Amino acid sequence: MKNDPTSRPVDAGGAAPAKHFIRQIIEEDLRANTHGGRVVTRFPPEPNGYLHIGHAKAVCLNFGMAREYGGECHLRMDDTNPTKEEVEYIESIREDVRWLGFDWGKHFYYASDYFDKMYECAAQLIRKGKAYVCGLTAEEWSKDYRGAPPAPGRASPSRNRPPEESLALFEEMRAGKHPDGSLCVRAKIDMASPNLHLRDPVLYRILHATHPNTGDRWCIYPTYDFAHPLEDAFEGITHSLCTLEFEVHRPLYDWVIENLDGLPSRPRQYEFARLNLNYTVMSKRRLLELVQEGRVRGWDDPRMPTICGLRRRGYTPESIRAFTEVIGLTKYESLSDVARLEHGLRDDLNKRAARRLAVLNPLRVIIENADALPASVNAVNNPEDESAGTRPVPFSSELFIERDDFMENPPPKYFRLSPGGSVRLRYAGFLTCTRVEKDAIVCKWSPPEAGLKVKGTIHWVSAKHAVPAEIRLYDRLFTVEDPLAQAAAEGKDYHEFLNPDSLVTVAGFVEAGLADVRPAERFQFERLGYFCADPDSTPGKLVFNRTVTLKDPWAKAAGKR
RNA sequence: UGCCCGAUGGUGUAAUGGUAGCACAACUGACUCUGGAUCAGUUUGUCUAGGUUCGAAUCCUAGUCGGGCAGCCA
Numbered sequence: 061m062k063n064d065p066t067s068r069p070v071d072a073g074g075a076a077p078a079k080h081f082i083r084q085i086i087e088e089d090l091r092a093n094t095h096g097g098r099v100v101t102r103f104p105p106e107p108n109g110y111l112h113i114g115h116a117k118a119v120c121l122n123f124g125m126a127r128e129y130g131g132e133c134h135l136r137m138d139d140t141n142p143t144k145e146e147v148e149y150i151e152s153i154r155e156d157v158r159w160l161g162f163d164w165g166k167h168f169y170y171a172s173d174y175f176d177k178m179y180e181c182a183a184q185l186i187r188k189g190k191a192y193v194c195g196l197t198a199e200e201w202s203k204d205y206r207g208a209p210p211a212p213g214r215a216s217p218s219r220n221r222p223p224e225e226s227l228a229l230f231e232e233m234r235a236g237k238h239p240d241g242s243l244c245v246r247a248k249i250d251m252a253s254p255n256l257h258l259r260d261p262v263l264y265r266i267l268h269a270t271h272p273n274t275g276d277r278w279c280i281y282p283t284y285d286f287a288h289p290l291e292d293a294f295e296g297i298t299h300s301l302c303t304l305e306f307e308v309h310r311p312l313y314d315w316v317i318e319n320l321d322g323l324p325s326r327p328r329q330y331e332f333a334r335l336n337l338n339y340t341v342m343s344k345r346r347l348l349e350l351v352q353e354g355r356v357r358g359w360d361d362p363r364m365p366t367i368c369g370l371r372r373r374g375y376t377p378e379s380i381r382a383f384t385e386v387i388g389l390t391k392y393e394s395l396s397d398v399a400r401l402e403h404g405l406r407d408d409l410n411k412r413a414a415r416r417l418a419v420l421n422p423l424r425v426i427i428e429n430a431d432a433l434p435a436s437v438n439a440v441n442n443p444e445d446e447s448a449g450t451r452p453v454p455f456s457s458e459l460f461i462e463r464d465d466f467m468e469n470p471p472p473k474y475f476r477l478s479p480g481g482s483v484r485l486r487y488a489g490f491l492t493c494t495r496v497e498k499d500a501i502v503c504k505w506s507p508p509e510a511g512l513k514v515k516g517t518i519h520w521v522s523a524k525h526a527v528p529a530e531i532r533l534y535d536r537l538f539t540v541e542d543p544l545a546q547a548a549a550e551g552k553d554y555h556e557f558l559n560p561d562s563l564v565t566v567a568g569f570v571e572a573g574l575a576d577v578r579p580a581e582r583f584q585f586e587r588l589g590y591f592c593a594d595p596d597s598t599p600g601k602l603v604f605n606r607t608v609t610l611k612d613p614w615a616k617a618a619g620k621r
Numbered sequence: 622u623g624c625c626c627g628a629u630g631g632u633g634u635a636a637u638g639g640u641a642g643c644a645c646a647a648c649u650g651a652c653u654c655u656g657g658a659u660c661a662g663u664u665u666g667u668c669u670a671g672g673u674u675c676g677a678a679u680c681c682u683a684g685u686c687g688g689g690c691a692g693c694c695a
Contacts, residue, residue, distance in 0.1 A: 078635065078643095106695055141694065198693050208691065209623035244693050254624040256691045265693035284695050308625055308690050331626085333688090338632085386644070388634045392627045393688055400633070400645050410658060444658070475656065484654055508654085517654050587655045614656045 080389035082121065082330060086129055086299060095298040095325075099131030102297050103157065104138045104171075104288070107149040107272075109344040110359045111156045111367045113380065113401075117335040120384040122301055123162040134167040134295055140287045142271035150272075156367040161377045171291050172273040178282045178290050179234065181320055182245055182264055186226045190319050191263060193229040194218045194246045205251075206259055212252035213259045219248060233266055236279045240266050247286075249315060257312045261285055285309055289316040292327035300329040304391065307331045335387070336395045339536035340365045341543060341554070355558060356537075362594075362605050363537045363562050373534065374582055374592030374607030376412075379405040395542060402608050409582060409590045409607070414441045414448060417486065417519050418570040418585040418604075420531055422460035424500035424523065425491065430457035433505060437488040453571050454525040455488055460569050462587075465518040466493070466501060475516030475614075477501075484517040486586060491518075519586045526569035529602035532594065533564040570602065577602065584610075 077083075086099055101122040105115065126133035135157060139145045157164070185191035194216045196205060207213030218226075226245075233243055245264035253259055263286040268279045282290075292300045300313075306329065313329050336342060341350075342365060350356050350364070359366050362373035370380065382404045387396050417439070427433065437455050442448035461477070470478040477483045482492040490506040506512060538557045540546050547554035570585075577593040585591050589609035597603040 080634095084637090104695095108695085138695070144694070194693095201693085202691080206691075211623085241693065246693095256624085259691090262693045267693085281693095283693070288695090304626070305689055306695090310625095333627090386633080390627090390634075394633065397632050397645065403645060406657090415655080440654095443655085473656095486654065488654095514654095516656075519655075584655085584657085587657070589657095610655075610657050612656070617656090 077385055078388055081391070082125060082299070082301065082332065082389060083128075085330060086125060089298070090129065098296070098298055099126060099129040100134070100296050100298045101126050101131065101301060102134040102136050102292065102295065104136045104291070105153050106138045106141070107145045107147070107153060109149060109348065110152055112342060112344075112347065113337060113365045113367065113370065113383075114335040114342050115156075116160060116367060116380050117384045117387075118301070118303075119157055119160055119162060120381050121332070121389065123157075123164075124381075124385075125299070125301075127162075131298070132167060133162070133164060134169055134297070135164040136169040136171065136291060136295070137273075138171050138284070138288070138291075139271070139273055140171050140281050140284060141267070142269040142281065143267060145272055147272045152368065156371075159367065159371060159377055161381060167295075169291075169295065170273050171287055172271060174287075174291060174294055175274060175278055175282075177294060178287060179280075181290055182282070182286070183227060183230065184320060184322075185247065185263070186230060186245070187223050188319070189223055189248065191226070191245055191247050192216075192218055192221050192223075193226040193233070193243055194260075195243055197241060206256065207251070209254045209256070215251055216246065216260065219260070230264070233264070233280050234278070236268070238266055240268055242266065247312075247315070249312075255308060255311055257285065257309050258315070261312060285312050286316060289313045289327065289329075290320075290323075292329075293317060293323040293325050296325045297327040298325075300327045302329060302331055303334045304331050304393070331391065332389050333391055333393050335384075336393065336542075337365060337398055337401070338395050338541035339398055339538050339543075341538070346544070346554075350537075355555075362532070362534050371580075372595065372605065374580075374590060374605055375405055376408050376582075379408045382408070398536070405608055406590070406610070409584065411444050412442075413582050413584040413590055415439070415443070415586050416571055416574055416583045417453060417521050418529070418531070418568060418574075418588065418591070419460045419462055419519065419521050419526070420533075420566050420568040420588065421463040422523075422569055423463045423466055425459040425461050425520070426497075426500050426502050427457040427459070427491075427505045428494065428502055429504055432507070433457055434488075439487040451573060453487065453573070454522045456522040456524045458523040459485075459520045460523050460526060461518055461520045465516075468496060475514075476518055477503075477516075482506075482512050482514050484512070484514050486517050486519045488520070490514065517587075519588070521569045521571050523569075525572040527572055527575045527602060529568055529570045529574070529604055531566050531568045531591070531604045531606065533566060533606045535559055535562050535564075537562050570604070574602065575599065582607070 103119050103122045123133040195218055205214045244262045246260040247263055249258045251259050262283050264280050267281050310329050360368035360372045383401045434455050436452040438450050439453045440450055465476040467478050477493050479493050482490055485491050489508045490512045491503045493503050495502045539559045540557045543554040543557040579593045579595045582592040590607040591604045594603040594605050
């Protein structure tokens with residue numbers, strides 16, 4: 061088993077993945093034949109927002125375990141609360157899961173598919189005397205009955221209502237004869253339990269709301285605690301993986317399964333720590349705030365940690381999958397470093413992205429010996445991939461180079477251009493600066509054969525041929541690692557930590573060959589970083605997003621000075 | 622407050638009673654037509670106190686710290 065290559069996930073960089081506790085549980089179950097040798101998982105989002113990288117961890121875990129152990133993974137919309145869910149999110153969730161590289165096959169479900177069966181299950185519990193219809197309001201319940209541990213709670217006056225009477229009321233609830241909140245179905249468990257979830261939790265509540273899927277067919281809806289174990293049991297889920305906050309719900313999950321007859325399977329719930337990433341926020345509520353307040357341009361703003369944001373930014377699904385594997389899986393909360401995500405992305409793009417020349421902040425260069433110039437030079441498309449070949453790049457006597465690549469008074473160890481100095485022009489010989497004018501520098505060009513001894517190589521584009529492009533430079537959304545925690549600790553509003561420079565738009569130039577890029581095409585602009593064409597980009601007006609910079613020791617050292 | 626869960630370098634993790642390892646980050650150096658990539662190397666860690674044991678990151682007890690629950694949200 062240990063050396064079985066088929067049991068390894070695709071993106072673990074060749075190394076065997078860590079046998080985290082979920083893998084151990086699954087392998088133990090397989091050995092013991094706990095679920096008849098089956099592995100069935102599910103990803104159960106509530107369709108009330110867009111998926112973010114935290115969800116990607118759950119998606120990759122659930123689909124990944126199924127793939128790895130020859131099982132299946134269901135995609136299930138957990139739509140048990142019509143007051144919060146909307147159809148518009150459903151397709152975006154499906155798209156994001158697909159983009160991440162997973163396939164649910166025919167196993168796409170809605171919790172609402174099971175409303176009839178769930179109703180029957182509640183009726184069964186009532187008939188058995190294990191549930192009852194309670195007439196207390198939510199407020200009365202929490203104020204006077206539920207109690208606060210260590211003190212026990214008080215029994216609802218309806219707790220011993222005869223099953224026939226509860227059943228009749230339940231039927232009336234369903235028929236719409238009672239207003240929202242007037243009645244609910246409660247499990248009869250233990251009003252003295254130190255676990256609040258076992259003090260007669262609500263199983264069904266009245267909600268006169270139109271459901272995106274079932275319309276007005278129902279006005280009563282099951283709660284998460286009742287619905288989730290049932291959905292899992294109906295679908296034959298073997299390992300129901302959820303986040304840590306559901307740990308205390310597990311006894312109730314088990315209670316529901318154990319007290320119902322006729323369930324087709326016996327699922328088990330296991331909990332893992334959700335993903336936290338530094339320099340961003342992850343909750344749906346905060347993300348929604350950023351969108352609504354106009355701090356970002358939308359859910360798919362490339363600065364957002366949403367899947368659609370990362371996609372637009374230029375992230376590859378492979379790098380996201382690799383990230384979710386490499387951060388591991390534990391039962392304690394931690395804060396992962398985005399540097400890890402970025403590392404995986406560079407690693408991936410370095411091998412795949414075609415190299416191009418682009419200048420973000422142009423400085424005009426006039427070549428004084430224009431007579432001997434080639435019309436074009438041959439550039440390597442990808443030094444990591446010989447099969448990518450080469451391309452011609454037009455050359456001329458007027459170039460743009462990066463403003464950062466020239467200094468009149470350079471500090472020590474500056475390897476670039478300065479008056480009297482020389483540099484290599486990437487793929488195109490050498491430049492020696494002879495004088496500085498107001499809006500340009502004048503240089504002498506030497507061919508590659510000149511073999512000048514230089515320390516640096518700089519990128520360039522031909523001013524006559526280059527195409528103007530809008531280039532959007534992104535940086536982290538927040539200036540501190542954990543904006544919410546720090547705001548709470550310092551009594552501040554987390555908005556104070558918003559990075560004002562998270563988006564800087566510049567007017568640059570890209571080499572002529574890029575004039576007809578299609579949105580989402582990814583490139584490395586040499587010496588600058590990885591970029592991708594934005595959906596806003598058209599042949600007449602190019603727009604690129606900087607996905608991530610290249611590592612830049614010089615810039616870092618400069619930042620320290 | 623009660624109950625539940627947890628704690629390993631700066632960060633994320635591995636070691637399942639037997640040499641504390643890996644990755645990211647940081648720092649050196651080599652190489653290089655990307656100050657990229659690659660390669661070599663360095664620095665840094667078992668929350669505390671007791672106990673069990675030939676031997677404890679691992680098991681036990683207590684404490685400390687952190688997280689979670691107290692919606693008819695999920």
